[in-house]
Amino acid sequence: MRCMKVHVSKSEQMVNVLSFVQLLQRQAETLVWFLPLLLSLFIILFLRLHRVPSKKLNLPPSPPKLPFIGNLHQLGTLVHRSFRDLSKKYGPIMLLHLGHAPILVVSSPDIAHEILKTQDVKFANRPFTTTAKALMYGCTTISFAPYNEYYSQIKKISVQELLSMSRVQSFRYVREEEVDLMIEEIHRSSRLQVSVNLTEMLVNFANKFICRCALGDKIDTDGPKKLAHLAREASILLGAFSFEDLYPSLGWMDVITGLHGRLKRVSKDLDNYLEQVIEEHISSVKHDVDKMDFLDVLLKIQIDNKLSRENIKAIILDMFFAGTETVSTVIEWAMVELIRNPSAMMKAQEEVRRVVGRKSKVHDEDIPQMEYLKWVVKETLRLHVSAPFLIPRVSYTDTDVKGYHIPANTKVFVNVWAIHTDPEIWEDAEEFIPERFSRSTFDFKGQDYEFLPFGAGRRRCPGLSFGLALTEFVFANLLFSFDWELPGGAKIEELDMTECFGITVCKKEHFHLVPIPRFS
Known part of the structure; x- marks a missing residue:
């Protein structure tokens, strides 16, 4: 029936x-x-x-996702490479979900231009993450502050007062002193006929240099080590998994996993250290205006610019984070690539030594004449860009990009590493060829969206001049003073190139080299 x-x-x-x-x-x-x-x-x-049918939005292509975890299962430990592999299948603009958080991944110059230039203001915000909120004074650093009047104020202070070319030149004596100390340390290792841990040496150098620039010469000898240790802990935590960021309703899980406790301890230790240094600066009088450190400058302009004590600490901390890992990582990768490419090493050393001539060491005024060295630095930043995604941005309003709807509060990752290694843009994209920059006009100013090591638009790295001056100077001195070879007769092909993903993408294993002095 x-x-x-x-x-x-x-x-x-x-x-x-x-x-x-x-x-x-x-x-x-x-x-x-x-x-x-x-x-x-x-x-x-x-x-x-009584539900009114909603209009279907034209969202960017997206890989299939699983309930609760979204696309997390499709990501490996080297996230920039996972994003690149997914973009090959789903296109240069792609929407992922990490937990409940929507993520827009951009992997082409034209879409990067749309995000960073054409619609720069709409994407000028930063994610308000659990770790950055705890460690960076409520996200009040230049790197993590939301795009507002406060951000404009501290960026202006940074560009005009802390990172100007005149300020960079004022730290010349610090650069020269710290490089001389490092070169002498390498000489001691060579006399003992032992290899040097270049990774560790470069990190220690960058720590001491940035610490002297930011906090002055009078900090105790253990100061740089203490701050470096705390900064390293904070760096690891900034890249840590937080339930609250991906699953807001499960924020209480961060207490159970111990993340909340670690954030509280490290942020307190950092704050106590910076508070102590500030009190010491206030109680001392600095007469030499030409040798003012960052903290001196900030304390001097504090009242006129209405900066709180926490604002000053945030700016100092940002300078330390931005400078230390970036400089040491770039120089290390440059040395790795020159060891792997002996002909490029020979060209770079020949140029540096020819320019310096009969002098005993490299000086600042020599650097502008070192064209090939600058190509090597550019090629290193192409293949091993320090921050493969830059720092993520956030859309503050609904908008359209290339015909796709992008909802408000979507995190945006511009995969600069994928753009830098795209064979459609770069010939022999995976090969280290410094000479390619002899045929291009690409610079570091963020005008060419095929090459964006320091970003572009309103959130471009303000420390560009400061970081480049230090990188090129240290690199040139290493090439001038020593020849270099792998320890124990190791072959170039055996060199471990495995990456480690964090705030910067560094070499996973420490890099050891044997220095051979040019002069006995």
Whole structure:
């Protein structure tokens, strides 16, 4: 016998539901506890019956996602490479979900231009992450501050007062002193005929240099080591997994995993150290205006610019984070690539030594004449860009990019590493060829979206001149003073190139080299 289909209108459905509720109300003495649940079901049913169909949005292509975790299962430990592999299948603009958080991944120059230039203001915000909020004074550093009046103020201070070319030149004596100390340390290792841990040496050098620039010469000898240790802990935490960021309703899990406790401890230790240094600066008088450190400058302009004590600490901390890992990582990768490419090493050393001539060491005025060395630095930043995604941005409003709808509060990752290694843009994209920059006009100013090691637009790295001056000077001195070879007769092909993903992408294994002095 065939069943008959009975059509029930929405109004009839509502009448039936109301009748059922009235029946239950008459039996309230036994079902009082059940009424809240029934009321909830009634509201849900009412909303479903009267829901207005939403307009389907044209979102960017997206890989299939799993419930709860989204696309997390498709990412490896080297996230920039995972994003590049996914973009090959889903295109240069791609929407992922990491937990409940929407992520826009951009992997082409034209879309990067749209995000960083054409719609720069709409994408000028930063993610307000759990770790950055705890460690960076409520996200009040230049790197993590939201795009607002405060950000404009501290960026202006940084560019005009802390990172100007005149300020860079004022730290020349610090650069020369710290490089001389490092070169002498390498000489001691060469006399003992032992290899040097170049990774560790460069990190220590960068720590001491940035510490002297930021906090001055009078900090105790253990100061740079202490700050470097705390900064290293903070760096690891900034890249740590947080439930609150991906699953806001599960923020309490960060307490159980111990993340909340570690953030509280490290942020307190950092704050105590910076507070101590500030008090020492206030109690001392600096007469030499030409040798003012960052903290001196900030304390001097504090009242006129309405900077709080926390604002000053945030700016100092940002300078330390931005300078230390970036400089040491770039020089290390440059040395790795020159060891792997002996002909490029020979050209770079020949140029440096020819320019310096009979002098005993490299001076600042020599650097502008070292064209090949500058190509090597550019090629290193192409293949081993320090921050492969730059620092993520966030859309503050709904917008369209290349015909796709991008919802407000979407995190945006511009995969600069993928752009830098795209064979459609670069010939022999995976090869280290410094000479390619002899045929191009690409610079570091963020005008060429095929080459963006320091970003572009309003959030471009303000420390560009400061970092480049230090990188080129240290690199030139290493090439001038020593020849270099792998320890224990190791072959170039055996060199481990495995990357480690963090705030910067560094070499996973420490890099050891044997220095051979040019002069006995």
